[in-house]
Amino acid sequence: MANGAQTTAGAEITVRGLEKKFGQLKAVDDLSLDIPSGEFLALLGPSGSGKSTVLMMLAGFEVPTAGAITIDGRDCTRLTPQKRNIGMVFQHYSLFPHLSVIDNVAFPLKMRGASRADRRRRAAEALEVVRLEGYGDRMPSQLSGGQRQRVALARAIVYQPRLLLMDEPLSALDKNLREEMQLEIKRLHSELGVTVVFVTHDQGEALTMADRVAILRGGRIQQISAARELYERPANLFSAGFIGEMNMIPAQWDGSGLMLAQGDRLAPPEAALIGAVPSGVATLAIRPERLRVSAPDAPGALAATLEEVVYAGAGTLLIARLADGTEIRARVPSAGLPRLAEGERIGLTFDPDALLVYGEAAA
Amino acid sequence: MANGAQTTAGAEITVRGLEKKFGQLKAVDDLSLDIPSGEFLALLGPSGSGKSTVLMMLAGFEVPTAGAITIDGRDCTRLTPQKRNIGMVFQHYSLFPHLSVIDNVAFPLKMRGASRADRRRRAAEALEVVRLEGYGDRMPSQLSGGQRQRVALARAIVYQPRLLLMDEPLSALDKNLREEMQLEIKRLHSELGVTVVFVTHDQGEALTMADRVAILRGGRIQQISAARELYERPANLFSAGFIGEMNMIPAQWDGSGLMLAQGDRLAPPEAALIGAVPSGVATLAIRPERLRVSAPDAPGALAATLEEVVYAGAGTLLIARLADGTEIRARVPSAGLPRLAEGERIGLTFDPDALLVYGEAAA
Amino acid sequence: MSGKLTPGRLMLMAYVYLVLIFVLAPIVVILPMAFSEPDYLTFPPEGFTFKWFGAFFGNARWMDASVFSLKIAVLTSIVTVVVGTMATYALMRGAGRLGTLFQGLLIAPIVVPHIALAVALYLFFRQTGLSGTVTGYVMAHAIIAMPFVVFTVAAALSSVDATLEDAAMSCGASRFDAFRLVTLPLILPNVLSGALFAFILSFDEPVISFFLAGIRDKTLPRMMFDNIEQNLTPVIPAIAVLLTGVSILVLVCAAVLRRMAQSRSIPAEEG
Amino acid sequence: DELVIATTGGLMRNEMEKWFYLPFTEETGTEVIPFDIEVPDQWARAEGMIRTGNVEFDIVTATGPDLVDKAEMLMDIPCDTLENVKEYALPGACQPKGIARTTGGMVLTYNTETYADNPPESWADFWDVETYPGPRGLPDTGDRDWWLPTVALLADGVAKEDLYPLDLDRAYAKLEEIRPHIAVWWKTGNQVQQIMRDNEVAMTMAYSGRALKVIQDGSPFAMAWDGAIRDTGYLAVLKGAPNPEGAMNFINFFYGAADGHPGFIQAVGYATSSTIGLSQLPEDEQKLYATYPANYEVLVDPDFEWIGANRDELRERWTNWLLQ
């Protein structure tokens, strides 16, 4: 790998009106997307939202029922996969069961006519990258789940593809290994300038690794924007609820202030309004980690009844309920947390800039 | 499901000196374990540490090369799987490709002689539990990865096994679904009192769901204890680094105080010492989320040079370096963080009870 | 399913041995007859002689026929396996809507009695000048062997994961390479079975070969057929002994070679 | 110059080659290409040749009825212009469409041990399962559709001279009687020998030549010639044959090759219809052949004209009876 680091510019991808039907079901629905060369794009979405299907179409394994895919200005909608020069990690790995680990990894090199010695060397290097030195002679069936996934990863990165498609490539790895792999992938990305489309269920992963994140739902893109923006100003309630946790409190917007059902009145800053918020039914959104515990009657605090305290390592999750029955969650650092009993009345305070207000249409 | 909630007491498992060799390799090595009836035990460990192998032996698919497994006092080391009344989610799902989703889920009921109508009803209920209503007539090949995983889950819980073995049953699900499934599994666990052994790579999952967590490494148990204890007082540096993040700073222990390489001297409270810490080389451990940013010269602060600022949604990761070159990480809330530039000198402060000290033997 | 000796497995093996006895009984009866003195088949054999082997090797007509048949059988098995595997593959990996037609075309050649096929082909080949040519033989034999190859290959192909080829193509393999390097190795046992079937069907096919035969050349099965219909002499079992011997030899060599190859590679894992 | 002669393979072809083809080639320079083929296959192929207008065989092997019902496929034999035929042929050997090659009989053959005291002598005895118990064999090959009605009528008491035209109703009624006692319906010459050797039958109809071989090999069998059906194999020439002249030359040569006949006859177990044939053998041996006068007298001489003309009906009748 190391020596092969000539910077090939990553592929530039344009997707227009992409659609894929399975029978009646539209797995991907009128999806358009521009991925500039060298971008790291994360695809996020609930199970069954069409992420894998998009990747399969980008790779050329599924033919779209409508729409077009252009790679580097060339229409590729029907181009066969091997001509696209992509590296791919499949969700189910798809290792070749009859080839040893090293032969699996060397396969793409073989296809590119690399010499035997060269193949072995580079495959061994890729195995090192995924921390599988010495596993070369095993057969895939003799590996653990995480080891298989890493072989699939090594196979995708062993050559210099211009486009790297990864379908949850790290899902079977423990945190430490996953972080190491994230770093390796980032390194590869920045060294080689390869374009990456990355499907993950780990939001932290998406937010830390990707230049932009696209949120899919039912085959349609909900939002596509830079990580920070996505997290801090999700475009709609779905994105808001999907990325990270979000408390959503029903409210009434009267053009300048917000009435909560339990009676509090809040005056969020101008910046808190997402899009146009017409007067009437609205939603107040606030992230659990922006809430702090206070006395129930502290000024500006929302009073709530604590229902559950869930310990989660660094943080502790508090589940409470407002007077109108809305559940509200707070994530507070475990360290220094006063002893709280379930059923206790608590107050939840927040900074004004933690507030987001959505109009009815954003639901 | 709902109606079938007669509480069968969960199985009680005793494992003694369990060993499994694959050729030369000891995948599981002298492992002993007591799981009381109804316990929820999480198995954690790096990739390839033997978690799946342990499950396979508990289920009866792999015959241990040494050791014994007792279920409810009965030696089961060599008992065939179908006699053990176990529900299992396989790491690779292993759905029957020739059966529709509903038939897959109904399979265990069929094996137990349930009537056709009963089978369909209960399978449909189980599909509802995993949010797959209406998918009954699909074939497994027509599902997305996460949907398949949920079918596997449904198949494992559709009847009332006394022991539920789950090998990363939620790894392919997005956060929201994963949380829903965690709740369902917990509900099942508490309603039926079934014993659960659960492999996961998600520490949060392990910490929130499990009564106890066992850490595996190279086929051996490193620590087995309740979630909170594991997180707050990991028994050794491996566990400390494996669960959550941990800064490990080389230091010298002189019996009462700790000298850091860069010159600071700390006096940790008595409780900070893990096990016996002989004078000499020691390690100071502190979790990144226990660190706060301050001025570099604030009292009690460790001075460090900031190297990287990584935005990760709710929190931000700061990577800094002490004078002696030790990397130190801090996770601080993103909200209210002052603008920090890479290369800047910062101070890191902490509460005394955040410190942990390990002797040389714990490495 | 592992090598463990459970009662179930014991019963299975007992049954299998019974089947093997059934399979081998006629062979056990036939082979010794090759060494019997009289010029007709006797059981138990009388006397002991190698003269029938001499009769086979010493007779130019037997030898010519053997060489000729061997040539045709080898060609047939190559042609059939290549064409048949390709067709099955194309069909099962979804190249179009020809499924039913394909099935029909496959099934027909086995159903039509060989003699009828022979007559039809004879008429046709005489018009086209293919009769008596190697091409003619190979085509005719390929037709009858084709279903055997297709069904055998299909049985294996149906259980090979199609996404493995996707994986290969994502690595830059062409569809053909993906097939050659990934799918083929996985279905190889069945492809070889198919090749064997084709070889045997061609090598042991008296009716069609005979009709297509030119005036001068003869195939081995036809020679044998004549021999059996007219004067069944122990040359026939002698040929069986020879073929059986050769095939066992090949099998043993293959096994030894594989053992050697294995011992050089991975430190032996079980399974 | 070449001449393609189709005969059954094995012994017949080998001996023909040895005693006639090679000498013929030596004398005339015409190469004989023997083509081994069963008679039915030969006709099938001939039919194909004629349909495609591309004939490969010169001389084929025909049975008596073939000369009649396949007459339109065959060339006329100019009996009068072939010198050796005129000189040596037995009366009746040269027919308009074919000329006799070898003559045998479909003869009743029985086990001499089973019937040591009381050997069967006629087809009536074959039918008499009380006196002569034991499994029997009958042919299911080629010409059984007229052979079997013929012997059935004989068994039923019809005189040889009155057989033709065959009374099929009566014949099949008689056949019905024996049917349950037939253990083997044999298909090939080799098979009939096999069932005799293996004692699968105690009594069977057999080709006399085949039976002869079994007897000579030492199996306890004997032949009862009375009522045996004359079974002559003819040489015939296909219409459109590539080398008709050569074919006639060979026929002529065959009848005149004095040196060939005795050895040939002994080897194949059938007598030729050339006067220079059988008579060269020792008298004792001659008795084993169908054309030995004492045997020839008791043979049934089938009416090929009638058989050929009614072949379709004969076959239809046979098939329906057998399969009912």
Added chain:
Amino acid sequence: MAPFFLLIGFAFLYPLLSLLSISVTEPQTGLQNYERILDTPVYGKVLLRTLWIALLVSILSLFLAFPVAMAMVSSSGAMAVFITACILLPFWSSVLVRTAAWAVLLQRNGIVNDLLQAIGIIDAPVRLLYTQGAVVVAMTHVLMPFMVLPIYGALRNIPPDYGRAAAICGAGPLRSFFEVTLPLAMPGVLGGFILVFLTALGYFITPALLGSPQEMMIATLISQQLREFLDWPFAAALVGVLTLFVTAITLLFSRVFRFDRMLGGQV
């Protein structure tokens, strides 16, 4: 695909159709040959008998072949090779020879009769040869290997995971076999079954040599018409009927057993 259709079209379809065409053009244009088949009940009987025997042979083959294939899959290397070798061994002697061997085995004074007498099942030799039983046994012997290998191929590619999943769901070895292994091996089973069944339908050497002519099979009938009676138009009509019949059965079969899944349809 193209070479396949070329080959089949050129060397099979065209010749066969030209042969079939004479069934309606000779002796005169019309369906008289087919009428003759319908008018003569014997032919229907022969056809039915043929189907019956073919079915019997296929079922018997299946029962013999499946366990063998299973044993091959589940045995260790050497054992598997041994079984395979045994199954393939008969291939190297001509079908005709094997048929002759069965004649030897089954004859009145043959080994099987001796054996049966020795065990005491029968007192006197019984007639085994030239019966339908002999035909079925010998045909099974000849055709069974064609069943073993496809089944073996299908079984071999079933990952052990499914068996495990079945076991954990509570299926004993038998249930697991019927619910999982067998359905997954179905392509092989169907493939082998169809091969054997159809081959048996068109078979005539073994039945001719070991059976009784009274139990003639359709191929023998066709062969007789072609070779002995030279009634090619009628023979062609018989071929036509046979082909039609089998096509109908296969279509029915494919409806009922979803045989399209094995060829063509991805599961």
